[in-house]
Amino acid sequence: MPSTSLERVLLVLPAWNEQDALPGVLDEIRETLPGVGVLVVNDCSSDRTSAIAHAAGVQVLDLPLNLGVGGAMRAGYHFARDHGYDVAVQLDADGQHDPAEVPLLLEALDAKGVDVVIGARFAGRGEYDVRGPRRWAMRLMSWVLSRITGASLTDATSGFKACGPRAIALYAVDYPAEYLGDTIESLVIGARAGLVVTQVGVRMRPRAGGNASHNPLKSLIFLVRAVVALVIALTRPKMSVHDRAVS
Amino acid sequence: MTGYGFALALVGVVLLTIIQLLRTRRLREKYATAWIAVAFVVVVIGVFPDLLFALASLVGVQTPLNLLFALGGVVLLVVCIQFSVEITSLEAETRTLAEEVALLRHDVRRLQTGTDRAEPTAHADPSRAEGTDAGES
Numbered sequence: 001m002p003s004t005s006l007e008r009v010l011l012v013l014p015a016w017n018e019q020d021a022l023p024g025v026l027d028e029i030r031e032t033l034p035g036v037g038v039l040v041v042n043d044c045s046s047d048r049t050s051a052i053a054h055a056a057g058v059q060v061l062d063l064p065l066n067l068g069v070g071g072a073m074r075a076g077y078h079f080a081r082d083h084g085y086d087v088a089v090q091l092d093a094d095g096q097h098d099p100a101e102v103p104l105l106l107e108a109l110d111a112k113g114v115d116v117v118i119g120a121r122f123a124g125r126g127e128y129d130v131r132g133p134r135r136w137a138m139r140l141m142s143w144v145l146s147r148i149t150g151a152s153l154t155d156a157t158s159g160f161k162a163c164g165p166r167a168i169a170l171y172a173v174d175y176p177a178e179y180l181g182d183t184i185e186s187l188v189i190g191a192r193a194g195l196v197v198t199q200v201g202v203r204m205r206p207r208a209g210g211n212a213s214h215n216p217l218k219s220l221i222f223l224v225r226a227v228v229a230l231v232i233a234l235t236r237p238k239m240s241v242h243d244r245a246v247s
Numbered sequence: 248m249t250g251y252g253f254a255l256a257l258v259g260v261v262l263l264t265i266i267q268l269l270r271t272r273r274l275r276e277k278y279a280t281a282w283i284a285v286a287f288v289v290v291v292i293g294v295f296p297d298l299l300f301a302l303a304s305l306v307g308v309q310t311p312l313n314l315l316f317a318l319g320g321v322v323l324l325v326v327c328i329q330f331s332v333e334i335t336s337l338e339a340e341t342r343t344l345a346e347e348v349a350l351l352r353h354d355v356r357r358l359q360t361g362t363d364r365a366e367p368t369a370h371a372d373p374s375r376a377e378g379t380d381a382g383e384s
Contacts, residue, residue, distance in 0.1 A: 041349075059353065060353065061349040061350065061352075061353055062349055062352055062353075063345050063346070063348075063349045064345050064348050064349065065341065065342075065345045067342055067345060067346075071342055071345070071346070074342075074346065075345075075346040075349055075350070078346055078350065079350060079353075082350070177342060
């Protein structure tokens with residue numbers, strides 16, 4: 001088991017209209033990770049997401065506006081920082097990420113100097129299947145982000161991530177809300193601020209509802225937007241973790 | 248009435264409108280400056296139309312009117328970009344406020360129910376007092 005006590009770990013679940021999947025995920029967390037901090041960031045859902053989360057007795061942030069995953073996550077990191085958590089783990093509320101894999105991420109985070117651990121889909125474990133232009137886009141992003149972060153990343157667009165104290169301090173103030181900002185740009189921001197990024201292979205489950213698009217046109221748009229996001233992120237002025245970090 | 252007179256009258260109306268908006272604080276001065284500058288240029292050209300002809304031959308534009316249209320397009324473009332920038336910063340501010348509201352709502356709820364059952368961390372580590380939750384920015 002990782003040396004970080006589970007009580008110092010906050011699972012952040014950005015949730016937008018996840019009333020169907022959320023109860024199962026929360027139950028699973030309770031079983032597999034007893035004592036862990038859980039924060040559901042309700043991204044202005046129109047369904048019963050908030051009520052379900054409150055009823056489950058976990059901590060809840062109810063955003064008054066829909067901010068997207070990036071917006072929800074910055075609120076989560078902000079919360080983690082203010083409440084003194086050492087580790088914040090992003091976990092999708094749709095059940096795609098298996099809570100049982102969280103200890104793997106925590107273990108990797110324990111390694112000396114590691115700030116961000118990505119749970120990667122294409123790292124040998126599990127059978128997550130994406131084909132066509134979308135896969136090429138993901139590969140291209142991973143290749144470029146590997147160069148930038150200096151780590152060997154196979155799945156840079158994964159949302160399954162664990163962040164240490166330095167990463168929390170940075171992301172609490174600077175976490176992009178743009179499309180793809182929560183994956184691609186956040187890694188660029190982290191790497192350029194001097195955060196150490198690494199990855200571990202995880203199993204991913206099919207999403208509870210809906211599926212990733214395999215429409216070629218949509219995939220092409222995804223590729224273009226990803227490249228634009230990356231280029232913009234790379235040309236942004238640098239931001240040091242020490243400039244903004246709250247000790 | 249000449250075309251220039253018409254232009255001057257139009258500018259007069261625009262200027263009065265902007266000044267009225269400024270007086271009633273429905274328009275901030277940082278947005279009004281561009282429009283007042285445009286109005287000023289139109290007045291100058293309206294009074295001394297020869298200026299436009301001189302300027303057109305100076306920059307090599309055959310028809311002075313085209314120069315005017317081109318400049319008008321540039322001005323509108325610049326103003327649109329300024330608005331986009333302002334909207335972006337407004338969105339960033341809105342996002343920060345939304346975040347803050349959510350965090351405050353969480354704190355209010357916790358205070359109302361008077362329980363810390365969902366807050367193991369706050370008690371696990373005495374060095375982190377409850378009070379530190381609020382003040383940081």
